[in-house]
Amino acid sequence: MDTTKHDDAGTSGSGGSHTGGSRTGLFRTPISGGVHSATAVHDLPPPALAVRNLMEQARFAHLCTVMSRMHHRREGYPFGSLVDFAPDPFGHPIFSLSPLAIHTRNLLADPRCTLVVQVPGWSGLSNARVTIFGDVFPLPAEQQEWAHQQYVSKHQQWASQQWGNFYYYRMHTISDIYFIGGFGTVAWIDVNEYEALQPDKIAMDGGEHNLKELNSMFSKPLKELLSTDEGEVDDVAVISMDSKGIDIRVRHGAQFNIQRIAFEVDHSVETLDEATEALRRIIGKSRWHTRAQL
Template identity: 80%
Template structure:
């Protein structure tokens, strides 16, 4: 998922940064916030970054208001981990048990927030979004439709739930608060968010795409990154039309690197992403040979 965050991509073809980093693989701090970062580094607009994130994340934290049935806890925020799927305009759909505290809270007070993090979360520099809205049970004639949305995203797991689950939807979204990293925060216009379609590659394949890309490129990316210092692991954790986010581990320390595809019209399929990544790997290997 492309997000604006406090790191700067080295311009394509620059060869190396002042510290010797390879082009396209390392970034250094910038300032100016989300708009300048989006423009300078060819990232998707923040509203689109949120739509991509909502497609690629499978789980989120749902925060509801404790109902009066909980006595001394009434009125306090209650956070719980839930799975979700987004519909065609980005509104989240939930599969909830009537026995769950958050379900009972929503039936008493529909107001809630949903906090969604980038898959592979490893720190406060990672992207996340908070969506404010009201959640209501879907009518009987919409339950099967919602189930299909879940199966599409969660595959077989969604068709094997136990218990008397039913589907709910955030019918109204009042606000969207996006954090792309340190210093890159913005309130997203809800109408703009609802009008955008996520990148095709962010929707198609999901975790399977990332699994296949990692099987091919994780090792060569780690080798190229290790030129500047030993890297224990490099894993692709999200992908969009303009690039991919890579979680880099050195011992117990993690950081997120942005790798731009440098394809004029972006990529839309897994095969196009493979070609773009292979081009970057080949360039990195050639640069290593010259050292």
Template identity: 45%
Template sequence: MASPRPCGLSASRRVHTIKGNNRRYGSFRVGGSSHFSRVSCSSSSSSSPSPSSGAGGGGSAAFRPSTAPSSTGNGSVPPTDTTASATSSSSALTSTDAQFGVQLLDKLLDLPTCAQAARNLVVQAQWGQLATTMSTQHGRRAGYPFSSRVAFAVDNDGCPLLSFRPLYTHPRNLRSDPRCTLSVSAPGWSIGASRSVTVTFFGDLYELPQNLQEPAHQEFAQKLGRSKVGCQTASTYWRMHVINDIYFVGGFGTLEWVDVGEYLRTRPDTIVEEHFLEAVEYLNKSYSDKLTRQLEADATTVLSVDARGFDVLCRRGNLTKLERFAFSAHACSIDDVQSNMAMLDFK
């Protein structure tokens, strides 16, 4: 089976390069210059590959908190953390206009696979858009889709966990038909916003048994903060036991059905799982002005960070763009992020 294609980009992009020593990045070798620093998600149209079915098995029936030992519970190989730290010499930031194909840009930018990007995203985000089918209890509205914004968490397998009050519409719909979709967007972007990064789960959502309600509650408290969930004693927790399909929309020209088995075997990057908020806060506090000058923008905000780089929301007048900066070495700690940023020479 061919290896999964990393999150790609459309053919025409403005690529910024970091000049440095001759190094090897994966299977792609660059001499004298390593073209790795930045690419922008421009407003030009991107290619849309026809979706091929990515259906696969779902998560295990038993809920396991995300702090549990890594295993998928469905006979698959335990996931491993792919992040690694490394060092490199100082470098200067330059830019070039280039025309590259999708596969070449994937190698140049060291982008994560779509499964890895989706796994990171569900750890970063706290809110999603849940759509269920109206049950016969709703009379003439039966059969119509019903969608609303919901808070969510994920367990160790990456399966979504949701919380509902007894009188909410969604649990009544799900007891009649467990099929649903959950769309999760990158923090700082709204669902459906132009060029936003979104992952959509197609699956079956079931109420957890009584003995697993408390572990699910603790998982919510860990992700959302105890002040937000501490008073929800009347809430019940639900889990997407079966994930049938995962659709990933990348902010860099990617539209792809993700293999469910690969997603369940993938672990989020260490920097995302353990230091995400701290890393984003550090980048915004220490580099906001420098990024704004470098990108010649009116304002910039770092939205997310992963082992391979970080994404910046860039505003120029009425135009909003997503910019991607790639690290010279994979980062799994705040120290690694600081080391990578120290290598860049800003304007």
């Protein structure tokens, strides 16, 4: 695993200066100390697990294929396109592809590609993203229904409406994984470690519904929590959740940054109810400290 320092990860796009985290569980300033220190200081999942969680929570990604010979003027160039996907139990992405799409034709001619997956609610270079290198092939006819069920599980009705017009493909071989997690986390992930991990239960169950519920309950309290003496924030949104905490997109005017709140519990948070209770404790503790200082 590469522990290269990356001074820009987690800092690009942040507006203005921010003081260090003085409130319990809140980290205001991303660090640049490499994978291990970032993971420890911000109470993040290990990088390989963070990638598995990201693959579960994201629904769309950028697929970069090699332009095939039929587009002779651009043969050999990278061709980027936006696709939907669903991970299989080993974290290998499955795609529902049209036979008419350029990226599908490219894959049939050359299966090499990369998939760039970004955290939902992406707003800039401070957000987590991963680049997965691999080879994509069409699944055999006897696995098409299985792949369809993977899609229905992730995309619900939207996926089932495409059945019959699209064919399912899978990244059979993952050769490399490059992760930028924000908060100073940059790493080449061991593929075997990635494939052996199970994502956090809370990342698998609920997905976008859980994020919507947290935002409906905590949008105003989080806005108060994240405001400083320098001024109030204009908008906050929970964009990612794992067993250890949440990542929040914060807007000051036209500037965005990502901030982390750790759950501060001695066990893995697995359900929406547990996450809700953990956030209520943190917000309640912050309000108590604020009143005590007045």
